[in-house]
Every structure is written in structure tokens, then in C-alpha cells.
Amino acid sequence: MNGKKEAVLAAGKRLFLEQGILQTSMEQIAEAVPVSKMTIYNYYQSKEGLLDQVVDQMLEEAWALYRGVMDRAKDPLDALALFHKEQESFSLHVTQQFITDLAKFPEQMEKMMAFNREKILPEFEMMIFKGQQLGQIRKDISPHLLVAFLTFIKEFSARTEWYDGLGSLSSVGEQLMTILYHGIIQKDQNSEDFSAEDDE
Structure with a gap:
């Protein structure tokens, strides 16, 4: 897994755990890394795909x-x-x-x-x-x-x-x-x- 993809996973995990899955948007995850929202979709296809990982x-x-x-x-x-x-x-x-x-x-x-x-x-x-x-x-x-x-x-x-x-x-x-x-x-x-x- 490349560094940016790992950073997205780490940010998604932290935000899901801190504030909940439904309360966390892809925009918030993108800002936390920071990367574009499109980059997250390229790696994980969807919020559910990120949650799966x-x-x-x-x-x-x-x-x-x-x-x-x-x-x-x-x-x-x-x-x-x-x-x-x-x-x-x-x-x-x-x-x-x-x-x-x-x-x-x-x-x-x-x-x-x-x-x-x-x-x-x-x-x-x-x-x-x-x-x-x-x-x-x-x-x-x-x-x-x-x-x-x-x-x-x-x-x-x-x-x-x-x-x-x-x-x-x-x-x-x-x-x-x-x-x-x-x-x-x-x-x-x-x-x-x-x-x-x-x-x-």
C-alpha cells in the first residue's frame, strides 16, 4: 500500500472512531490527509469501500x-x-x-x-x-x-x-x-x- 493510500486509511479510521461513520464525510477525510476527494474514490471507490478496509x-x-x-x-x-x-x-x-x-x-x-x-x-x-x-x-x-x-x-x-x-x-x-x-x-x-x- 502506498503512503498516500495508507494516510487516507489512517485518517478515515481516526475520524470514523472519533465522530462516527455517518457523521464523517469524504470531504473531512480528504481535508485531514490532505488529498483530493477524487483521490480517495480512486483508492477505495466509496465511503463503504474505505470502511471495509x-x-x-x-x-x-x-x-x-x-x-x-x-x-x-x-x-x-x-x-x-x-x-x-x-x-x-x-x-x-x-x-x-x-x-x-x-x-x-x-x-x-x-x-x-x-x-x-x-x-x-x-x-x-x-x-x-x-x-x-x-x-x-x-x-x-x-x-x-x-x-x-x-x-x-x-x-x-x-x-x-x-x-x-x-x-x-x-x-x-x-x-x-x-x-x-x-x-x-x-x-x-x-x-x-x-x-x-x-x-x-
Whole structure:
């Protein structure tokens, strides 16, 4: 990808995330680079074409972050602790307005859901299973059921009205991660984790 095309992608992504997709015009993106509006159309054909590339890039970044945690973690419990501590980085600075607008582009929402179903959740299921074998994660919770629950939460949370009265997107994400993290860890592992956090 040439430098100018990358700059258009970066500007489009920043503006989509900051002010929403529908509120961002091609003129604003062109001014932010700066390039002519025609140059953007030559690269991406339409605003939807640019959004498609933005979503692809965000999924690549999410996968790199996920793989980075999995590669650094010494075991499943450590991976869960890292996901819990570093959850802010996984938000990729996604705003509530961006998600609200993205819901109006069903093919992009489906792409994000498919990414979770096909890449993240199968790996997460294997991690849970391994953690159960090591006695770190409660064995009375089925990995399949947990993944089904996570899929349900992910797909249900794509409905923007779900957030009404719950607070910001990052706050909701943090609370859900806390419920998940402390809900599936074996009790003795959980207390060890709490004491480790208290020592910091």
C-alpha cells in the first residue's frame, strides 16, 4: 500500500472512531490527509469501500493483540490475567458512536462476528479446556457453554439499544470482563490472584 493510500486509511479510521461513520464525510477525510476527494474514490471507490478496509485493519490489530497475549502467557490463568489487565488495549479505541453507526452496515457487523466465531472463540475454548485440565479454571463450567455465552453476549451487545443506561462502551466491557474473569477461575486460584493484586 502506498503512503498516500495508507494516510487516507489512517485518517478515515481516526475520524470514523472519533465522530462516527455517518457523521464523517469524504470531504473531512480528504481535508485531514490532505488529498483530493477524487483521490480517495480512486483508492477505495466509496465511503463503504474505505470502511471495509478500516474494519479489516481493526480485525488484524485485534488478532495481533490477542496472539501477543497468548504468546506471552505462561498458562491459561496467566492469559486470563493478561486479558483482564490489558482489556483497554483490546477496545482499539472503539467508541459507542462507531458501534451504533456500524450496526447500519450489516456486512461489516457480520464480518466482525465471523472473526470472533472463527478465530477468537475456538482458541478461547481451547484455553479454557486447558485451564480446566490444569485445575486453574472451574471444571463445572462447560467450555462449549462458555463460548456459546460469550457469542451470545457479543452478538447481543451489537444491538445498540442494549447500552442504554449501562454507561460507556469501555465501562461495559470492563465490567463484563471482570464478571467473566472472576466467575470462571477456581476459587483457590482466584484468592491467589486477589492477594497478588493486593501486593502490587
